[in-house]
Amino acid sequence: MSQDEANLEARLEGQAAFEPPESFVEQANVSDPGIYDEFEENWPDCWERAADLLSWDEPYDTVLEDDDAPFYEWFTGGELNASYNCLDRHVEDGAKNRAAIKWEGELGETRTYTYGELLNEVEAFAATLRDLGVEEDDVVTLYMPMIPELPIAMLACARIGAPHSVVFAGFSADALATRMNSADSEYLVTCDGYYRRGDALDHIEKANEGLADVDHDVSDVVVVDRLGDALEHSLADNQCDYDELVEANAGASVEPVSRDAEDMLFLMYTSGTTGKPKGVKHTTGGYLAYTAWTSHSVLDIEPEDTYWCSADIGWITGHSYIVYGPLALGTTTVMYEGTPDYPEKDRLWEIVEKNSVDIFYTAPTAIRAFMKWGSQYPEEYDLSSLRLLGTVGEPINPRAWKWYYKHIGDEACPIVDTWWQTETGGMMITTLPGINTMKPGSAGPPLPGIDAQVVDANGDEIGAGEAGYVTVQNPWPGMLRTLYNNDERFISEYWAEYSDEETDEWVYFPEDGAKLDEDGYITILGRVDDVINVSGHRLGTMEIESAVVGVEGVAEAAVVGGDHDVKGEAVYVYAIPEDDYDGDDELQERAVEAVLDSIGPIAKPEDVIFTPELPKTRSGKIMRRLLEDIASGNELGNTSTLRNPDVVDDIAEQVGEN
Numbered sequence: 001m002s003q004d005e006a007n008l009e010a011r012l013e014g015q016a017a018f019e020p021p022e023s024f025v026e027q028a029n030v031s032d033p034g035i036y037d038e039f040e041e042n043w044p045d046c047w048e049r050a051a052d053l054l055s056w057d058e059p060y061d062t063v064l065e066d067d068d069a070p071f072y073e074w075f076t077g078g079e080l081n082a083s084y085n086c087l088d089r090h091v092e093d094g095a096k097n098r099a100a101i102k103w104e105g106e107l108g109e110t111r112t113y114t115y116g117e118l119l120n121e122v123e124a125f126a127a128t129l130r131d132l133g134v135e136e137d138d139v140v141t142l143y144m145p146m147i148p149e150l151p152i153a154m155l156a157c158a159r160i161g162a163p164h165s166v167v168f169a170g171f172s173a174d175a176l177a178t179r180m181n182s183a184d185s186e187y188l189v190t191c192d193g194y195y196r197r198g199d200a201l202d203h204i205e206k207a208n209e210g211l212a213d214v215d216h217d218v219s220d221v222v223v224v225d226r227l228g229d230a231l232e233h234s235l236a237d238n239q240c241d242y243d244e245l246v247e248a249n250a251g252a253s254v255e256p257v258s259r260d261a262e263d264m265l266f267l268m269y270t271s272g273t274t275g276k277p278k279g280v281k282h283t284t285g286g287y288l289a290y291t292a293w294t295s296h297s298v299l300d301i302e303p304e305d306t307y308w309c310s311a312d313i314g315w316i317t318g319h320s321y322i323v324y325g326p327l328a329l330g331t332t333t334v335m336y337e338g339t340p341d342y343p344e345k346d347r348l349w350e351i352v353e354k355n356s357v358d359i360f361y362t363a364p365t366a367i368r369a370f371m372k373w374g375s376q377y378p379e380e381y382d383l384s385s386l387r388l389l390g391t392v393g394e395p396i397n398p399r400a401w402k403w404y405y406k407h408i409g410d411e412a413c414p415i416v417d418t419w420w421q422t423e424t425g426g427m428m429i430t431t432l433p434g435i436n437t438m439k440p441g442s443a444g445p446p447l448p449g450i451d452a453q454v455v456d457a458n459g460d461e462i463g464a465g466e467a468g469y470v471t472v473q474n475p476w477p478g479m480l481r482t483l484y485n486n487d488e489r490f491i492s493e494y495w496a497e498y499s500d501e502e503t504d505e506w507v508y509f510p511e512d513g514a515k516l517d518e519d520g521y522i523t524i525l526g527r528v529d530d531v532i533n534v535s536g537h538r539l540g541t542m543e544i545e546s547a548v549v550g551v552e553g554v555a556e557a558a559v560v561g562g563d564h565d566v567k568g569e570a571v572y573v574y575a576i577p578e579d580d581y582d583g584d585d586e587l588q589e590r591a592v593e594a595v596l597d598s599i600g601p602i603a604k605p606e607d608v609i610f611t612p613e614l615p616k617t618r619s620g621k622i623m624r625r626l627l628e629d630i631a632s633g634n635e636l637g638n639t640s641t642l643r644n645p646d647v648v649d650d651i652a653e654q655v656g657e658n
């Protein structure tokens with residue numbers, strides 16, 4: 001530890017609570033603590049405040065329709081268009097020349113789109129999609145990295161009422177095919193490749209491999225040429241060049257289609273307990289109102305701000321808080337193509353200084369990496385433009401929180417630690433930066449209007465100091481409406497645990513453990529299902545397991561998350577080789593390959609441990625908790641209740657060796 005860090009620790013260590021700076025409170029979008037009571041007393045009509053941030057083609061009749069709970073409907077009867085709300089209305093309001101997207105390419109090139117320019121691009125691509133035959137309600141898959149054409153394509157889809165399904169560019173060909181098949185998606189927009197740490201990565205090859213496994217006809221594939229001469233690629237018969245198509249439609253005018261508030265805006269696949277990823281359905285009215293409202297109240301975004309969320313648009317954080325929320329509010333949103341340490345570990349701070357970023361939103365895993373690299377990197381830059389900091393994706397440990405507060409925020413910016421999920425659409429549990437005391441490590445109270453409670457296994461509210469499970473007892477506008485084509489799984493995954501169907505009381509269960517304190521602050525403890533969180537990325541251990549057991553020579557496998565000081569959790573595979581096989585390097589490599597092929601590099605195992613047996617209970621269940629403890633290097637509890645306690649030492653020894 002450097003002297004500087006030691007001093008910081010000494011001064012901040014004892015401090016468990018931080019007040020929002022006066023200068024922040026004075027200018028905050030929301031600073032009246034009365035908002036909590038106001039929302040509670042007027043629920044559900046309080047959500048009109050969110051809907052009022054949007055422009056509606058047709059006003060809604062009912063705020064919340066709960067006749068068919070938990071298939072709730074919000075702002076029913078209302079009609080609107082998301083692309084109109086994110087673009088046209090700002091242009092009409094005189095913001096035509098305000099920057100909408102400031103894009104920073106990894107190699108140092110930049111592109112700025114004003115609201116006027118972005119609208120033109122979106123219209124040209126919307127016209128292109130129409131030319132290709134895309135109709136309202138057709139699902140368009142977007143398999144793209146962090147290039148401006150991704151949000152352009154999203155908004156073009158929204159404009160013509162075609163839901164998009166964005167597949168994270170780091171996902172494998174298999175993952176693309178699974179998602180296109182599940183959504184019956186006949187259209188794909190992708191690109192030739194992109195840069196990662198200065199190298200030109202081939203992307204189209206992966207896309208083509210995925211397309212080969214799509215089980216229905218794919219009419220058209222649009223390919224963005226990101227790499228130019230850096231990557232030679234040829235286009236198949238049904239593939240066309242993005243620029244050519246868009247050029248042909250330059251200047252096109254495409255009327256935004258009025259969509260019902262409950263019409264699907266997009267699908268986003270995410271990992272759950274069982275094998276296949278689930279298609280989370282978000283709607284036009286509720287989702288957009290909710291992301292706009294939380295961008296306004298939690299991120300404190302003003303149109304004149306430059307705001308930067310360093311997530312990837314391929315995940316929900318990027319959808320809600322790079323694209324829809326910020327653009328609905330008419331602000332300038334920064335988009336960075338690359339990694340934080342390329343070409344140097346100061347890249348993010350250079351971008352903050354250069355763009356005078358006001359608000360910065362990132363993941364705890366990134367903060368832990370910054371800490372490890374050292375404070376000399378941010379210190380080289382003028383970060384005084386920053387007014388608010390945020391985190392999302394996983395619990396933040398108090399040390400990382402304090403480092404962020406001191407070295408990035410200069411003790412002058414509030415930090416919002418925002419708990420939410422793909423399914424919730426937007427933030428649920430967090431402090432309001434202009435109102436609440438901050439407690440490092442604790443996300444905070446539920447947002448106004450959100451009835452999140454920590455309960456025990458029976459669903460009864462727990463007292464302060466105890467640990468239990470997060471539940472949400474009331475619906476909210478940004479919630480998922482169902483799982484695509486799978487209402488049954490929607491109920492069983494999210495509502496079955498704590499709801500009482502007889503009395504029609506529906507309780508949403510997010511599958512997170514949590515602790516409550518005496519002020520009602522919630523500290524999230526992590527997932528209680530088979531989902532792990534690697535560098536803020538949500539991965540299903542069952543999906544990884546099914547990839548590993550598909551390897552010839554592997555008889556059985558168990559995948560768990562083990563603690564990792566930067567990634568939060570890392571993937572550990574424990575596997576039993578088949579009789580004729582040794583758990584040798586070759587089998588290990590094939591297991592790793594299988595995970596890369598089926599999911600992608602984000603799921604790459606930290607270690608693959610072969611063992612003749614997996615620790616099992618007397619009833620034959622694999623003791624995952626024990627495997628997690630071994631992977632994390634924790635002390636192992638009593639193993640005498642195992643059917644085969646002897647294997648534990650063997651396994652632990654191997655993990656120690658690797």
Ligand code: WTA
Nearest residue numbers: 392393394395417418419420421422524538
């Ligand atoms: C975890 C990401 C602690 C949690 C927006 C949740 C968090 C899962 C936080 C959802 C936070 C998210 N503190 N844990 N502030 N934010 N999580 O769907 O376990 O990719 O269930 O959505 O991330 O991950 P997802």
